[in-house]
Amino acid sequence: MGESDFDPTLALLTVEEAARRLRIGRTTCFNLIRSGELESVPVGACGASLRMP
16 A cells, blocks of 8 residues: 555544544443444554554
8 A cells, every 4th residue: 555545534543532433432332343333453462452443
């Protein structure tokens, strides 16, 4: 992917950031991730942190 392909509107959000933007609770956000309704990717050592694309 070249620099010209970079889309600044795409970002990885923490669970807390995603919940705030969606105006839902953190627990609800985790439940949506668990059910597959929200996509997440593991980030960091051993995937300890989740981010939403």
